[in-house]
Amino acid sequence: MEHRTHPITLLQMVWRFLFLLIFPVARGFLTALSGGTVSIWLDGAWKDILIIAVIFLLAFLQWWCLRYHWEPAGLSIRKGVLFCRRMFIPTSKIITMSLTRPFYLKPVGGVQLRVDTWAGTGNNMDISLILPKKAASAIFSKRENTLADPDFTPREYHPKGLYITCLSAILSSSFAGVLFFATFISQTGSLLGQEFADRITGTFERLTRAIAWGIPPATVAVAYLIIFGWLYSFIRNLIRHKNFVVRRHKQELLIDSGIITNRSYSIRLDEINYIDIRQSLVTKLLGLYSVFVNAVGYGKEKDDISAMIPANSWDRLQRHLHFLLPEFTTSPRQVKPNGGAIFRFILDPLVPTLLIPAAGAVIAMLFPSWADFTYSIVCMAMIPCLWFLAVRLLDFFSSGIGRQGNIFTLRYSSGNQLHTVVLPQERISQIVLRQSPIQAFDRRCDVFVYSMSEKRTRHHIRNLDVVQAMEIFGCNETGAIPFIGNQKPLISMTEYLHPFPHYLRSWKPFWKKG
Amino acid sequence: MKKNTLPRRALFLWQIRACVVTFLAAFLLTLLLSDFPFWHRLSLILIGVLFLFFFCVYYPLKRIKFTFFLHDGNLILDCGVFYNRRRVVPLDNIQYVTTLRTPDMLPFGLASVMVHSVGTSLYLPCLFFADAQNLQEYCARRKKRG
Structure with missing residues (x-):
């Protein structure tokens, strides 16, 4: 049986038709320009009321025609007033399903259900519906039952509050906070009046002068802006990651977190692309590591969670990782820069x-x-x-590549983060070995590994031995199959690139020994 | 060990394209800058140098360095002119393959191939049309089996 979404969806629909308000605004503007009075404008007010009624009517019709139905085979959706559109997503194709309960939907009992598959764009979820809490939870638990195995004992991991705090600190950036404060201060004038904005700016100026301690006040102002920006970002992350819990079922990873906005994610295990163990400079010094999961639909939108293990020492992290995802094991560096x-x-x-x-x-x-x-x-x-x-x-x-069976461990840095990516071979979309003219003399190359993802996801490992890199990825010329035609053989890439090919040594990777 | 290279006529096609583009650029510059002899001559010299560079260095190198072959379930492509690149695409992850023929490729019997994988793509320019079709069919057949 088909059901309708939560009536609060009406507000979302109204938002789509707000552009129609251009007509009342234009009418008022034209009346004022032509020297008309308020009474003339009021005479035509029925037209404005009519447009507002049309907006609400269109929104209502769209909501009325939006229906969904969950069955064991999949989720079907019907929408559209004049042009009816039906959509069916098979259960087997759903990679991530998530429930988000923002604070503004809690009083009305609404929950946002989001579903994502390999299809669609890399920026938005394929399906996003606001449903009554009971209906959304029922769909979520039905999917959970589909993926559950009664013989498998679920595993649960509750990180300590300290580790959550560490993760929030790692994820915090001053930029987002500074952006927020800059917008807040600049918009205060237009929202609450210039006097109020001046008062805030004046207080900030007095504060910076009072605690400048001999440093130029302008410098102190910039420093405080950065510090407060970082604090704002930190508090937001802390709220987002509070009550973080990970549960492992046989074919599913369940993640819950948040206090003001509660989030629950269900990810199919066989569709996890890779795990990323991240470290910043500070956490490197503290010996802490955080684990993030890359799967379609997980951590996709702004404010989404993407972590799996918040922050831990290496030994604990290995233990937790083995407990939750034994399929992803790290291996030591086998190819590294000279x-x-x-x-x-x-x-x-x-x-x-x-x-x-x-x-x-x-x-x-x-x-x-x-x-x-x-x-x-x-x-x-x-x-x-x-x-x-x-x-x-x-x-x-620390950078380099390791391999254990068909699981690669890529160690590299990107921006100010150090990454250790554990990537199964079947999740590699493309490998590029790039050699600059300078590197050609040293037979080195940069390795770019593109992992499967809706967006282009690239891992860049710098300056590795070209022969070793080819060997570890199994892409050297030995045993190459001519694909088409019957053409003359060429010298190998390594021989071609190297100015002194006779210096090339044979290299036997240790995972092939014995 | 055998690898597939680009046909000689691919180089010829690129060189013809370089000639056409150079001629058009020179014609436009003459039309626009004929009143400024210094700038006119300078731009023509620059275009000439660029043309010689592409005609004699860039395209021949591009053709020589471009090879591809199959190995261990991967399509491997060596390319690059100044930077050498080896691109490896697992055949299992290829989603679909498209062939492209521009009007100037038709007389030479050439076609370009675009291999689309998950999140990335690979471009093989100016193959023989039959080879391009073979590659497309091979990937499609493999996908069906997978």
């Missing part, structure tokens, strides 16, 4: 690290009155550069 590759790693951060102080010195020389301010800004700008440099140095000592 000692001379250090410049390939540190060149990117080294350039701004050297240029910024030089530029600062030049500006201070040209504008002596701004010297103090310039030096303090240079000091602040140097922090992310040195941070990046430290990350790249750590990357140099």
